[in-house]
Amino acid sequence: xxxxxxxxxxxxxxxxxxxxxxxxxxxxxxxxxxxxxxxxxxxxxxxxxxxxxxxxxxxxxxxxxxxxxxxxxxxxxxxxxxxxxxxxxxxxxxxxxxxxxxxxxxxxxxxxxxxxxxxxxxxxxxxxxxxxxxxxxxxxxxxxxxxxxxxxxxxxxx
Numbered sequence: 308x309x310x311x312x313x314x315x316x317x318x319x320x321x322x323x324x325x326x327x328x329x330x331x332x333x334x335x336x337x338x339x340x341x342x343x344x345x346x347x348x349x350x351x352x353x354x355x356x357x358x359x360x361x362x363x364x365x366x367x368x369x370x371x372x373x374x375x376x377x378x379x380x381x382x383x384x385x386x387x388x389x390x391x392x393x394x395x396x397x398x399x400x401x402x403x404x405x406x407x408x409x410x411x412x413x414x415x416x417x418x419x420x421x422x423x424x425x426x427x428x429x430x431x432x433x434x435x436x437x438x439x440x441x442x443x444x445x446x447x448x449x450x451x452x453x454x455x456x457x458x459x460x461x462x463x464x465x
Contacts, residue, residue, distance in 0.1 A: 326361065333358040344421050406442060413437030 332354045339355075341348040352358070377399055385392035413434035420428055 322365075326365070329354070329358055329361045405445065406438070409438040409441040409445070410434065412441055 333352050337353045338350040339353050340351055342351055343349075377395075381392055381395060381399075384395060414437055415430050415434045417429040418433050418436065
């Protein structure tokens with residue numbers, strides 16, 4: 308049983324080490340050339356694709372692990388207290404509804420990006436970008452409100 312407790316620690320350290328190495332490669336790994344943007348010349352990092360793929364992998368891991376933990380906790384709680392489990396399910400459904408709402412608010416219109424000639428800035432990708440931004444804004448505000456409420460609630464309880 309002791310060996311199983313080491314697996315998460317080792318995994319986290321390996322992911323951290325890979326993240327540090329890939330970040331160093333991105334920031335200090337040289338340049339593929341330059342891109343002229345509004346009269347300025349910007350360097351194009353050599354390991355941009357590696358850096359982006361690593362970030363996609365990390366985001367997917369976070370989503371999968373979060374969903375797995377939520378499902379596992381729901382099953383455990385449902386066996387003990389069905390009402391509490393259904394309340395937690397309502398929170399998850401509310402979050403899914405928030406994601407759908409952010410998607411619907413997002414605009415499929417073309418996003419003007421200086422120096423970009425591709426087609427990934429229109430349609431579903433533009434709407435996805437808008438949805439992610441809206442979701443980030445809403446969740447950041449919710450986090451600040453929850454922090455303030457937590458401090459007030461804790462002080463009131465004392």
